[in-house]
Amino acid sequence: MQSLIANRGAPHTQSVKRDPAPSRWAYRIHRIWLTPVYRAMLRVGLPSFILLFAAGWYISNPTNRFAIVETVSEIRRSVETRPEFAVKLMAVEGASPVLDHAIRDIVAVEFPVSSFDLDLEALQAQISAFDVVQDVALRIRPGGVLEVAVTERTPVIIWRHASGIDMLDATGHRVASLKDRGSRPDLPLIVGPGAGAAVAEARAILEAAGPIAPRLRGLVRVGERRWDLVLEPDQRIMLPEIAPIAALEQVLALDEAQDVLARDLTHIDMRNPARPTLRMTQPAVEELRRIRSLDNGER
Numbered sequence: 001m002q003s004l005i006a007n008r009g010a011p012h013t014q015s016v017k018r019d020p021a022p023s024r025w026a027y028r029i030h031r032i033w034l035t036p037v038y039r040a041m042l043r044v045g046l047p048s049f050i051l052l053f054a055a056g057w058y059i060s061n062p063t064n065r066f067a068i069v070e071t072v073s074e075i076r077r078s079v080e081t082r083p084e085f086a087v088k089l090m091a092v093e094g095a096s097p098v099l100d101h102a103i104r105d106i107v108a109v110e111f112p113v114s115s116f117d118l119d120l121e122a123l124q125a126q127i128s129a130f131d132v133v134q135d136v137a138l139r140i141r142p143g144g145v146l147e148v149a150v151t152e153r154t155p156v157i158i159w160r161h162a163s164g165i166d167m168l169d170a171t172g173h174r175v176a177s178l179k180d181r182g183s184r185p186d187l188p189l190i191v192g193p194g195a196g197a198a199v200a201e202a203r204a205i206l207e208a209a210g211p212i213a214p215r216l217r218g219l220v221r222v223g224e225r226r227w228d229l230v231l232e233p234d235q236r237i238m239l240p241e242i243a244p245i246a247a248l249e250q251v252l253a254l255d256e257a258q259d260v261l262a263r264d265l266t267h268i269d270m271r272n273p274a275r276p277t278l279r280m281t282q283p284a285v286e287e288l289r290r291i292r293s294l295d296n297g298e299r
Helices: 002-009 024-034 036-059 062-080 097-106 120-128 195-208 210-215 244-258 282-298
Strands: 089-093 133-141 145-152 157-161 164-168 174-178 189-191 216-222 226-231 235-238 265-269 277-280
Touching: 024 036, 036 062, 089 097, 097 120, 097 145, 120 133, 120 145, 157 195, 164 195, 189 195, 195 210, 195 216, 195 226, 195 244, 210 216, 210 244, 226 244
Parallel strands: 089 145, 157 189, 189 216, 235 265
Antiparallel strands: 133 145, 157 164, 164 174, 216 226, 226 235, 265 277
């Protein structure tokens, strides 16, 4: 009873409850942390800035820069000088002996050499500078072999001009020079300024002149615009600038019908196909005059 009475007489005290709401600064910091931009800056930006600052400070020292360059160079040399990257020899394929020798002279490379030290594009440009080379491909084969695959131009015609004698391919590109015409008697001959730029037309005319090929000596470019077909012994068919093949076929038809080319003629002028003109040799002209004079005397 006494305890109860004593408790009743004691002053009543209430327990203080803690406020669950955060403080103002804690709330602001929490809101900032929830912002994606600030979170990215703290997670990525700040560490990156520290790393870049440290790297910049380290590289700003010349001694450190020199040490880095030397280390990188040493690693590179150790890789480049490995046996599997060494090129020991060069193989030239598709080239004639003369071109093979010329390529080996121009490719001034001392083997063995690291494949990293070979500038294949520069070597390809040097080899392509040869007139006879149409195409060239370079690659390093397994086993340390530098393969040079060459495609040579095929000469189809000989062009005699003021500077000398050249062999040309089907496109008119120079292949090589000749000392004399007799070096390649198997190729047809074209002569005159500008003839090299009209190889395609010249070949078409030569092909059309197949029936008289045994007598054919060559083609002469006249005025850089038309052709004269030269035959043995001393005959010349003067072709027009336009449709020369049609005019040549007309001459061949006349020859087949009347043996025009077997007569004493020096020139067959077809520059005007509608009005062909024949020029006789001097003995034939004198003989014709003699016959005419006899006819006039008889009258």
